[in-house]
Amino acid sequence: MSEHTIEAVGLRRTYRSRTGWLRPQRREVEAVRGVDLTVGNGELFGLLGPNGAGKTTTIKLLNTLLIPTAGEARICGFDVVRQTREVRRRIGYVFGGDRGLYDRLSARDNLRYFAELYGVPGREQKRRIAELLDLVRLTGRENDRVEGYSRGMRQRLHIARGLLHRPRVLFLDEPSIGVDPVAARELRQTVADLAATGTTVLLTTHYMAEADELCGRIAVIANGTIQALGTPAELRHHADGRQVLEVEAYGVGDGQLAVIHALPGVREASVVVTGAAQVLTVQSDAGVDVQADVLRALDGVRLGRVTARQPTLEDAYVATVNRVDAQSRRVEAVAA
Numbered sequence: 001m002s003e004h005t006i007e008a009v010g011l012r013r014t015y016r017s018r019t020g021w022l023r024p025q026r027r028e029v030e031a032v033r034g035v036d037l038t039v040g041n042g043e044l045f046g047l048l049g050p051n052g053a054g055k056t057t058t059i060k061l062l063n064t065l066l067i068p069t070a071g072e073a074r075i076c077g078f079d080v081v082r083q084t085r086e087v088r089r090r091i092g093y094v095f096g097g098d099r100g101l102y103d104r105l106s107a108r109d110n111l112r113y114f115a116e117l118y119g120v121p122g123r124e125q126k127r128r129i130a131e132l133l134d135l136v137r138l139t140g141r142e143n144d145r146v147e148g149y150s151r152g153m154r155q156r157l158h159i160a161r162g163l164l165h166r167p168r169v170l171f172l173d174e175p176s177i178g179v180d181p182v183a184a185r186e187l188r189q190t191v192a193d194l195a196a197t198g199t200t201v202l203l204t205t206h207y208m209a210e211a212d213e214l215c216g217r218i219a220v221i222a223n224g225t226i227q228a229l230g231t232p233a234e235l236r237h238h239a240d241g242r243q244v245l246e247v248e249a250y251g252v253g254d255g256q257l258a259v260i261h262a263l264p265g266v267r268e269a270s271v272v273v274t275g276a277a278q279v280l281t282v283q284s285d286a287g288v289d290v291q292a293d294v295l296r297a298l299d300g301v302r303l304g305r306v307t308a309r310q311p312t313l314e315d316a317y318v319a320t321v322n323r324v325d326a327q328s329r330r331v332e333a334v335a336a
């Protein structure tokens, strides 16, 4: 089992909570329902999925913050339940957002403080901190107070903090959440540089482009299970044999979307709101020209640009996630 840096077999986690006050009811959420995963040494692996898919729960099961309801996992050969100390020594955890740094201290002093906390030997601290400031491109700003940092800079400092004790594995949970596109690009560069140092990275993200650019392999997770796993190129094959029509529109309703979905040759149809406009994306079999039918179904809706294009990794992802949504709706209907 131990030739993999991360290995999970049949991982499950059910949350039990109570809702209501007068008549409390028990509620169970199966957040992770049997995840099998192996990540090799030095790999940059992405967990990609929509909100509530189970990404954070999976990370927390692997980094010992949560105990699995069933299944097992090992990090560098150590069991996450029975050998937590061994595991913790070898991992770092960085999550998106602003918490966890001391605003009134400089980056250097923050790192000094955490180096003490993580037991980095005194004689090593100075060199390690300088190395990390360099890696996360904060050299030159290291003596400024963190309160003046942008979100992207803070996030890079978080990464440096997570690496102080030279972990073999770094868990990065949604690193670019709330970070502007330019800063997100710098952040991605930091993650790529980090992977080049041989650290194994498990990254969760909503952003397809981020996963595509950075990750050697990606697992698409939805509804608590892995729906697709492979290199970005392999995942793109899920959309092979398809073509995509994109229509900018203003006011597409659910009824019209259902009609488009039912058209001959159409495999997926979804609407995303971008600013004032909607973008309707229709995936169809490559040999079938659905454009005229789609435009007819949109009769009365104000339309903008209409583009036909080849499928991207994002389309493959949408296809996978929509398939899961449809399945779970069917299961709910049967249960009702």
Ligand SMILES: Nc1ncnc2c1ncn2[C@@H]1O[C@H](COP(=O)(O)OP(=O)(O)OP(=O)(O)O)[C@@H](O)[C@H]1O
Residues within 6 Å of the ligand: 015, 016, 017, 029, 030, 031, 049, 050, 051, 052, 053, 054, 055, 056, 057, 058
């Ligand atoms: N502490 C908790 N108690 C009860 N339910 C929880 C708890 N934490 C998460 N859940 C539920 O478990 C499911 C998976 O959540 P999780 O946070 O792992 O998803 P995620 O893929 O990380 O989502 P996001 O991208 O929104 O962070 C969701 O339905 C969520 O509501």
